[in-house]
Amino acid sequence: MFTGIVQGTAEVVAIQESEAFRTHVVQLPEALCERLELGASVAHNGVCLTVTAIDGDRISFDLMRETLRVTNLGALRVGDRVNIERAARVGDEIGGHAMSGHVMALAELVELDQTPNNRRLWFEVPPALGRFLFDKGYIGVDGISLTIGAVRPAGAGHGPRFCVDLIPETLARTILVDRVPGDRVNIEVDPQTQAIVETVERVLAARGV
Structure with a gap:
């Protein structure tokens, strides 16, 4: 599980391409390498990935076909940066909201409104996700827990x-x-919102409403 509180960013320092498969290596900040082990889960732009190799602060991760299809990680190039969050531990503060690290879709940034101390971003999502969007609801954007304005x-x-x-x-x-x-950007809707909406839809469908 993740909380959507990004702990830092990491640079992609190497990429190995295969057919419908990719391994990329990121250089993690020292603090995020502490007690990191093979098999650990680390979110990259909100995508839960598994540590496959550790070489000092250069950490490798494998990306399979579905990950490349659904997320923006397949578009990364050497030198790009990603948002990083280590998996939450029991007892950690949940400063954002519970996130699974399973991206549902990509959204396009369509409008940017910049002021001295704030930045408002408008995103367009696939039609199927529209029913999960509510004013003041939670949403994960590139792994960041945010409130919909x-x-x-x-x-x-x-x-x-x-x-x-x-x-x-x-x-x-x-x-x-x-x-x-x-x-x-990668989008993960709030799991609780998704569960409630889909449950209500099933109940109404069963009643023929």
Whole structure:
């Protein structure tokens, strides 16, 4: 489990490509290497990946076909940075919200509103995710636990949209500071919201409503 509180960023320092498979190596900050072992779970832009090799602070991870298809990790190049979060431990403070590290879809950044101390980002999601978007609800964006500021329903020529407001601390600690319109981010909807919505849908469908 993850909390959506990004602990730092890491640079991709090497990539090995195979057919429908990729291994990438990131250089982790020293603090995030402490007690790291083979098989440990580490989220990259919100994607739960498994440690496959450790060489000092250079840590390897394998990305299978589904990960490359669903997330933005397949577009990474050497020199890019990713948001990093180690798996939560029992007793850790949950400063964000519970996240599984299983990305559901990609969203496109379609609008950016910059002010001196805040940045508002509008994202467009696939139509199927629109029913999980609620004002003040939780959402995971590139592994960051954020609160939805507002929602716009799908309209002519575009899908459902939501915005988030970022404070300077979030911009300083994550790669969202570098995102520009046209970039695509990993999205994980709040698991509790998903469970409630899908349960209600099943009950209504069973009643023929």
